[in-house]
Amino acid sequence: MEFREERLRDLGGLTLEMYKRDRFEARLVVERCAELVAVEARVHEIDALLDGSAEVRAACVCGAPLLLGARFCATCGRPVDGAARPQAPGEPG
Secondary structure (H helix, E strand, O other): OHHHHHHHHHHHHHHHHHHHHOOOOHHHHHHHHHHHHHHHHHHHHHHHHHHOOOOEEEEOOOOOEEEOOOOEOOOOOOEOOOOOOOOOOOOOO
């Protein structure tokens, strides 16, 4: 969580500097927010795996478990083959 907190502080500092300079760059803010959301999602996945509440039905080539709806391996970043990827309920096959 330290990484997340550091990124959150960086986002605040970036926003403040853009405000002070009157040069708002939406692209930078969106990139930093996307990083934070990805970190939070990964932490949630890890917590779910640790407490046993995540549904894991397949494994990546690297051996890491794949959660329902995964499009990329959370460990190695490889795209997940559609045939090996676990389907979330209601997700088109």
